[in-house]
Amino acid sequence: MKPRQTRQLGAVYDVVHAAHDHPTAEEVHARVRRRMPRVSLGTVYRNLQKLATQQRLRVVHLADRTARYDGMLQEHDHFVCERCGEVTDLVRKRSAPPDCATLDRAGYGIRAHALTFYGTCPGCGKAMTHRRAPSRTRRA
Amino acid sequence: MKPRQTRQLGAVYDVVHAAHDHPTAEEVHARVRRRMPRVSLGTVYRNLQKLATQQRLRVVHLADRTARYDGMLQEHDHFVCERCGEVTDLVRKRSAPPDCATLDRAGYGIRAHALTFYGTCPGCGKAMTHRRAPSRTRRA
DNA sequence: CTTTCTGCAAACTCTTTGCACTCGT
DNA sequence: ACGAGTGCAAAGAGTTTGCAGAAAG
Numbered sequence: 001m002k003p004r005q006t007r008q009l010g011a012v013y014d015v016v017h018a019a020h021d022h023p024t025a026e027e028v029h030a031r032v033r034r035r036m037p038r039v040s041l042g043t044v045y046r047n048l049q050k051l052a053t054q055q056r057l058r059v060v061h062l063a064d065r066t067a068r069y070d071g072m073l074q075e076h077d078h079f080v081c082e083r084c085g086e087v088t089d090l091v092r093k094r095s096a097p098p099d100c101a102t103l104d105r106a107g108y109g110i111r112a113h114a115l116t117f118y119g120t121c122p123g124c125g126k127a128m129t130h131r132r133a134p135s136r137t138r139r140a
Numbered sequence: 141m142k143p144r145q146t147r148q149l150g151a152v153y154d155v156v157h158a159a160h161d162h163p164t165a166e167e168v169h170a171r172v173r174r175r176m177p178r179v180s181l182g183t184v185y186r187n188l189q190k191l192a193t194q195q196r197l198r199v200v201h202l203a204d205r206t207a208r209y210d211g212m213l214q215e216h217d218h219f220v221c222e223r224c225g226e227v228t229d230l231v232r233k234r235s236a237p238p239d240c241a242t243l244d245r246a247g248y249g250i251r252a253h254a255l256t257f258y259g260t261c262p263g264c265g266k267a268m269t270h271r272r273a274p275s276r277t278r279r280a
Numbered sequence: 281c282t283t284t285c286t287g288c289a290a291a292c293t294c295t296t297t298g299c300a301c302t303c304g305t
Numbered sequence: 306a307c308g309a310g311t312g313c314a315a316a317g318a319g320t321t322t323g324c325a326g327a328a329a330g
Contacts, residue, residue: 001283001284002283002284002330003284004283004284004285004328004329004330005329005330006284006285006286006328006329007328008285008286009285024319025319025320026319038286038287039286039287040286040287040288040289041287041320042286042287042288042289042320042321042322043285043286043287045319045320045321046285046286046321046322047285049320049321060254061201061202061203061204061205062201062256063201063258064201065201065205065206065207065294065295065318065319066205066318066319067205067319067320075252077254077255077256077257078254078255078256078257079256079257079258079259079261080256080257080258081259081260081261081264082258082259082260083260083261083264084261084263084264086261088261090255090257097255098255098257100257103257106262107261107262107265108257108259108260108261108262108265109259109260109265110257110258110259111258111259111260112215112257112258112259113255113256113257113258114200114217114218114255114256114258115217115218115230115238115253115254115255115256116202116217116218116219116220116253116254116255117217117218117219117220117230117238117240117243117248117250117252117253118203118219118220118222118250118251118252118253118254119219119221119222119248119249119250119251119252120221120222120223120248120249120251121219121221121223121224121226121228121247121248122246122247122248123221123224124221124223124224125247125248125249142305142308142309143309143310144303144304144305144308144309144310145304145305146303146304146309146310146311147303148310148311149310164294165294165295166294178311178312179311179312180311180312180313180314181295181312182295182296182297182311182312182313182314183310183311183312185294185295185296186296186297186310186311187310189295189296205293205294205319205320206293206294207294207295281330282329282330283328283329283330284327284328284329284330285326285327285328285329286325286326286327286328287324287325287326287327288323288324288325289322289323289324290321290322290323290324291320291321291322291323292319292320292321292322293318293319293320293321294317294318294319294320295316295317295318295319296315296316296317296318297314297315297316297317298313298314298315298316299312299313299314300311300312300313301310301311301312302309302310302311302312303308303309303310303311304307304308304309304310305306305307305308305309
């Protein structure tokens with residue numbers, strides 16, 4: 001099970017990392033096709049999944065059921081414009097997450113925000129026997 | 141277009157508001173069926189959509205492409221356990237969002253968190269004064 | 281050469297929709 | 306009775322997968 005460096009994989013990686021607009025899989029496919037017209041959508045999906053597993057890109061589920069792909073790997077948040085549909089990266093200053101007041105001052109009209117944490121709940125954390133308490137919590 | 145109070149609509153509403161586990165549409169369907177075996181999944185979807193439009197419930201897109209339905213209407217956040225899959229509501233204190241340190245103290249092991257804002261971007265805010273539904277912008 | 285990856289198309293999952301009929305009002 | 310709502314089934318949209326052949330190592 002030795003991974004191979006294929007042209008398709010490289011192209012998908014390049015497209016996602018060159019993009020700043022959080023493209024969907026179909027958008028990535030279209031862009032890859034500009035240079036490599038025969039790539040299939042299935043291959044693009046397989047490579048996106050592989051890169052996500054390797055932490056070489058991020059999958060974001062924002063407002064609908066369509067996954068979007070993000071080459072920015074550092075911790076950051078998102079702004080979704082409900083009017084034009086654009087997704088903006090909000091780079092997070094150390095231990096100072098973006099807040100409504102700051103964004104408002106920058107010209108954004110915030111209607112709502114959703115904060116979701118991922119990890120292990122108290123019950124599952126207790127059940128972990130062969131591990132010490134999870135002290136390696138990633139912070140803002 | 142005068143809305144009607146049907147048995148199915150009421151049942152869907154009741155199920156979502158009685159649930160605390162953020163059920164998917166199929167789960168809502170199964171629960172409604174326990175009392176009303178002939179309701180169709182399509183009707184459940186239609187009523188969930190209607191209730192969401194009326195702001196009588198909330199649709200949340202957490203980790204995958206399956207929508208989950210939440211009867212809790214006040215501003216709050218979510219914790220998704222990556223081990224057992226459970227989704228917990230985190231009630232938000234006035235303009236003091238839950239932070240990693242607090243959750244850690246409560247026994248949660250935070251691996252990552254995602255913060256997403258919804259509203260109008262500076263460009264759109266300038267351009268218009270009235271709100272519009274998010275457009276399905278197709279971009280290549 | 282061997283094994284992974286690709287292209288294609290079909291399958292799958294989640295959600296929406298057209299149609300004839302039902303049931304609130 | 307009128308028309309919004311329902312059940313059913315089929316269509317859509319997004320994503321995954323099986324397979325034969327291509328190509329990376």
